[in-house]
Amino acid sequence: MIPKFPFLSGPKTSNRSKVFRPSRREFLKIGSLASGAFLIGVNFQCSGPKGEIRTFAPNAYLSINSDNEVRIIAHRSEMGTGIRTSLPMIVADELGADWKSVKIEQAVGDEATYGDQNTDGSYSIRMFFEPMRRAGATARHMLLEAAGKKWEVDPAGCDTENGQVIHAASGQQIKFADLIDLLQDMEIPDQETLKLRKLSDYKLIGKDVPIYDVKDIAHGKALFGADMDLPGQQIAVIERSPVVGAKVINYAEDKALEIPGVNRVIKISGNGAHPGLNKPLEGIAVIADNTWAAIKGRAALQVEWDLGDNKDYQCAAQMEDMIRETLEDGKLRREKGDVKTAFGSSGTVLEKTYRAPYYAHATIEPPAALAHYKADGTVEIWAPTQHPQWARDSVAEALELDAANVRVNVTLLGGGFGRKSKPDYVVEAALLSRAIKKPVRVQWTREDDIHHDFYHSHSAQRIKAGLDAQGKLIAWNHHTVFPAIGGTSSADELHPSDGEMGLGCTDFPYDVPNIRIESHEAKAHTRIGWLRSVSNIHHAFAISGMLDEIAEVRGMDPVEHTLSLLGEDRQLSFNEEMKGEYPNYGEDITAYPWDTARMKRVIERVSTEANWSKSIQDGKAVGFAAHKSFLTYVACIVEVSRDENGKIIVPVVHYAVDCGIPVNTDRIRSQFEGGAQFASSLAMSSAINFENGQVRQNNFDSYQIIRMPQAPKQIYTHIIESQEKPTGVGEPPVPPFIPALCNALYQLNGKRIYELPVKEAFV
Amino acid sequence: MENFTLLVNGVRREVTAPADMPLLWVIRDLLSLKGTKFGCGQALCGACTVHLDGQAVRSCSIPIAEVGEQELTTIEGLSVEGEHPLQIAWQEHVVPQCGYCQTGQIMNAAALLRNNPSPTEVEIESAMAGNLCRCGTYNRIKAAIQTASQS
Numbered sequence: 001m002i003p004k005f006p007f008l009s010g011p012k013t014s015n016r017s018k019v020f021r022p023s024r025r026e027f028l029k030i031g032s033l034a035s036g037a038f039l040i041g042v043n044f045q046c047s048g049p050k051g052e053i054r055t056f057a058p059n060a061y062l063s064i065n066s067d068n069e070v071r072i073i074a075h076r077s078e079m080g081t082g083i084r085t086s087l088p089m090i091v092a093d094e095l096g097a098d099w100k101s102v103k104i105e106q107a108v109g110d111e112a113t114y115g116d117q118n119t120d121g122s123y124s125i126r127m128f129f130e131p132m133r134r135a136g137a138t139a140r141h142m143l144l145e146a147a148g149k150k151w152e153v154d155p156a157g158c159d160t161e162n163g164q165v166i167h168a169a170s171g172q173q174i175k176f177a178d179l180i181d182l183l184q185d186m187e188i189p190d191q192e193t194l195k196l197r198k199l200s201d202y203k204l205i206g207k208d209v210p211i212y213d214v215k216d217i218a219h220g221k222a223l224f225g226a227d228m229d230l231p232g233q234q235i236a237v238i239e240r241s242p243v244v245g246a247k248v249i250n251y252a253e254d255k256a257l258e259i260p261g262v263n264r265v266i267k268i269s270g271n272g273a274h275p276g277l278n279k280p281l282e283g284i285a286v287i288a289d290n291t292w293a294a295i296k297g298r299a300a301l302q303v304e305w306d307l308g309d310n311k312d313y314q315c316a317a318q319m320e321d322m323i324r325e326t327l328e329d330g331k332l333r334r335e336k337g338d339v340k341t342a343f344g345s346s347g348t349v350l351e352k353t354y355r356a357p358y359y360a361h362a363t364i365e366p367p368a369a370l371a372h373y374k375a376d377g378t379v380e381i382w383a384p385t386q387h388p389q390w391a392r393d394s395v396a397e398a399l400e401l402d403a404a405n406v407r408v409n410v411t412l413l414g415g416g417f418g419r420k421s422k423p424d425y426v427v428e429a430a431l432l433s434r435a436i437k438k439p440v441r442v443q444w445t446r447e448d449d450i451h452h453d454f455y456h457s458h459s460a461q462r463i464k465a466g467l468d469a470q471g472k473l474i475a476w477n478h479h480t481v482f483p484a485i486g487g488t489s490s491a492d493e494l495h496p497s498d499g500e501m502g503l504g505c506t507d508f509p510y511d512v513p514n515i516r517i518e519s520h521e522a523k524a525h526t527r528i529g530w531l532r533s534v535s536n537i538h539h540a541f542a543i544s545g546m547l548d549e550i551a552e553v554r555g556m557d558p559v560e561h562t563l564s565l566l567g568e569d570r571q572l573s574f575n576e577e578m579k580g581e582y583p584n585y586g587e588d589i590t591a592y593p594w595d596t597a598r599m600k601r602v603i604e605r606v607s608t609e610a611n612w613s614k615s616i617q618d619g620k621a622v623g624f625a626a627h628k629s630f631l632t633y634v635a636c637i638v639e640v641s642r643d644e645n646g647k648i649i650v651p652v653v654h655y656a657v658d659c660g661i662p663v664n665t666d667r668i669r670s671q672f673e674g675g676a677q678f679a680s681s682l683a684m685s686s687a688i689n690f691e692n693g694q695v696r697q698n699n700f701d702s703y704q705i706i707r708m709p710q711a712p713k714q715i716y717t718h719i720i721e722s723q724e725k726p727t728g729v730g731e732p733p734v735p736p737f738i739p740a741l742c743n744a745l746y747q748l749n750g751k752r753i754y755e756l757p758v759k760e761a762f763v
Numbered sequence: 764m765e766n767f768t769l770l771v772n773g774v775r776r777e778v779t780a781p782a783d784m785p786l787l788w789v790i791r792d793l794l795s796l797k798g799t800k801f802g803c804g805q806a807l808c809g810a811c812t813v814h815l816d817g818q819a820v821r822s823c824s825i826p827i828a829e830v831g832e833q834e835l836t837t838i839e840g841l842s843v844e845g846e847h848p849l850q851i852a853w854q855e856h857v858v859p860q861c862g863y864c865q866t867g868q869i870m871n872a873a874a875l876l877r878n879n880p881s882p883t884e885v886e887i888e889s890a891m892a893g894n895l896c897r898c899g900t901y902n903r904i905k906a907a908i909q910t911a912s913q914s
């Protein structure tokens with residue numbers, strides 16, 4: 001089963017949502033939320049990858065109980081973005097609830113009850129802003145009606161605030177809870193005429209709202225997947241195939257079983273050299289009473305492997321092959337004008353090659369999942385998963401069960417970044433629990449995580465740019481090559497998909513008369529996945545680095561240069577130039593066009609806020625880049641300097657962002673602060689290398705992520721007060737930071753950067 | 764397997780474990796205190812930070828046999844009455860993103876402030892360098908430590 005990846009295909013959002021009174025049966029299904037309370041659900045229509053309409057399914061529930069507590073179900077996974085707070089916050093604000101008495105419950109993975117729950121592609125806010133407002137507005141409208149009836153006044157003169165209905169003229173007020181009885185027989189108001197609050201009336205939306213779990217986290221009470229326990233459970237640690245596609249020839253378990261606490265050793269079968277995105281790797285699981293016994297038991301295993309086809313894979317050699325490929329004509333992905341002729345008439349031609357390595361996600365919580373295969377043949381899972389329904393379906397497929405017999409409880413996630421969309425570790429736990437008829441929690445070690453990730457692909461790119469006699473950029477030829485996500489599942493997928501190409505490569509927005517964008521073949525020798533902003537990472541690195549170089553050749557200020565390249569204010573759709581589809585992050589291009597004016601606005605804003613021109617006059621080493629991804633416009637200015645010991649530091653980063661209507665401004669800033677630091681690791685310190693098909697790095701000593709002393713010291717996020725439809729902020733901070741940093745380093749060192757990571761500069 | 768008596772958050776607890784079992788797994792698996800997290804197992808990330816006699820240590824890299832009479836404090840015992848100033852500052856600055864690294868960060872910061880109640884920015888950076896945050900909350904951690912150190 002191939003799930004939907006919002007950045008590759010659908011689903012497309014539409015603003016059609018529907019609020020309803022749940023039936024008695026639905027009422028019971030969501031149990032604890034509903035007892036004795038007023039309850040409404042909201043559902044939301046989305047279309048599938050091919051535009052087919054998917055059925056209405058409730059996405060959220062809202063209840064008001066007799067203690068005046070408002071309960072809201074959060075149906076998205078919380079991995080650090082704050083979504084578990086930000087969506088309920090929208091409902092509560094529209095409703096006029098007292099935020100302090102709002103309780104948030106986490107939904108289980110259940111499409112029939114909650115619709116699409118895949119938390120990926122920075123699209124939760126984008127898809128659910130409107131439906132969440134409607135849910136709150138519906139309940140508010142009903143409360144106003146009820147109060148109007150009770151007081152015999154016109155509901156239009158009433159309002160909700162802090163969990164009460166207030167009638168300003170008479171000064172009367174009443175708690176929501178005291179109106180529950182009157183609500184019970186009331187019809188859902190007409191959705192067409194439903195009035196939403198004005199943006200300026202919101203008390204939470206557009207403000208800093210602390211995350212719901214902050215106190216629990218500070219006290220160590222917040223529970224993650226790795227913290228789940230059941231009575232009688234066993235812990236499993238697994239020795240997995242060192243090379244993707246390796247098969248166990250035989251294994252000796254005696255030494256493992258001698259370790260006190262080790263009870264069983266069980267083989268898990270793999271799925272070959274292109275194992276797919278949701279299958280476990282082949283491995284030998286050691287099952288024990290506790291984690292330490294399982295770790296020691298695994299170390300005592302003796303496994304003989306047939307390493308298979310990937311055993312001779314060297315990533316350095318593939319990199320050289322990929323670079324050679326970029327010198328040839330590739331598969332045409334977008335074409336405008338005729339670059340070949342344009343190069344012929346160019347006065348200056350620049351041609352540069354860019355390399356970026358494999359990256360691992362290294363979520364601070366390594367993958368873990370608890371499964372309980374029960375006597376009645378059903379399975380219950382507790383897992384830190386971004387995609388509970390895919391986890392459920394993958395478990396059902398692996399165990400040959402009906403999906404209805406698999407229940408997935410979503411815990412907090414200790415980081416996700418795309419890794420925890422893939423349910424391989426959940427399937428491992430389910431298979432092992434069935435095998436031993438006891439609950440099993442699978443615990444990955446850090447070494448397991450570094451060795452067996454779904455990596456961000458390494459990449460080679462060559463960009464050739466032609467300037468005419470006046471210095472105008474007239475030709476842009478971009479070659480990109482990297483093993484594609486599709487290669488994880490199939491040996492035949494040798495080119496990046498249209499989706500991956502549309503992540504910062506074919507959606508090149510600049511007004512250049514001749515454009516040619518090509519991809520080349522590269523085979524996947526490991527599991528390729530998606531990492532926070534996906535192929536935008538390497539595409540932005542190359543494109544914004546090249547633009548900086550072109551500006552220099554033209555003798556232009558890089559900010560002015562980018563603004564001028566954006567050309568007239570206009571809305572791009574690329575349509576006739578694209579050789580395949582342009583998925584536009586799953587959105588209709590007419591509803592969410594590429595708007596050059598919005599990009600200019602963030603560029604101008606960041607340049608003003610960062611005092612760009614003055615910094616340059618003062619001789620500061622500052623670098624600039626702008627990049628739109630996941631429908632959010634971002635511009636970034638990074639400053640670098642040397643400390644008293646001559647070490648390079650990043651004293652200041654400025655971001656400007658247009659993500660439409662800002663929902664939780666504090667979490668927008670925190671995503672940008674975190675994004676800059678995440679991108680710092682990618683730019684400065686992290687890289688995965690394969691030799692003989694095996695990952696050379698093991699833990700945080702060799703796969704390095706930045707630490708506090710290397711982190712940018714000040715990160716400012718300037719949020720545009722936009723009235724546009726809101727879009728996500730989880731991924732968009734990452735792509736522009738890396739080239740902005742590289743461009744700043746060039747100002748400091750006089751050396752252009754063509755290869756990531758730029759380690760030497762920072763050690 | 765051996766029997767050990769540990770002084771955990773002020774309470775004596777008996778456990779049976781092999782002498783080489785890292786304190787981290789004793790805390791998490793045998794004592795069921797889940798606030799102390801596993802991140803690397805090699806003293807590289809700080810997620811498992813606890814206090815032994817008030818000093819920050821990486822519990823993943825200390826075998827239970829080496830604990831002896833030392834007093835063990837985990838996040839659950841950091842402040843028995845109310846909240847530690849760091850826990851208050853953490854909420855004020857809304858430091859966490861995913862939250863997984865944060866208990867280790869707070870325990871490490873608490874030991875820092877105990878040894879050096881008003882650390883400079885550079886002292887904070889070097890004292891906290893062993894605690895990774897993959898989500899990138901370093902700036903808010905620093906700000907929260909500064910706030911707590913002033914209270």
Ligand code: FES
Pocket residue numbers: 800801802803804805806807808809810811812821822823824
């Ligand atoms: S788990 Fe102990 S330092 Fe990482």
Ligand code: FES
Pocket residue numbers: 080364414415859860861862863864865895896897898899900
């Ligand atoms: S908050 Fe997620 S790793 Fe620190």
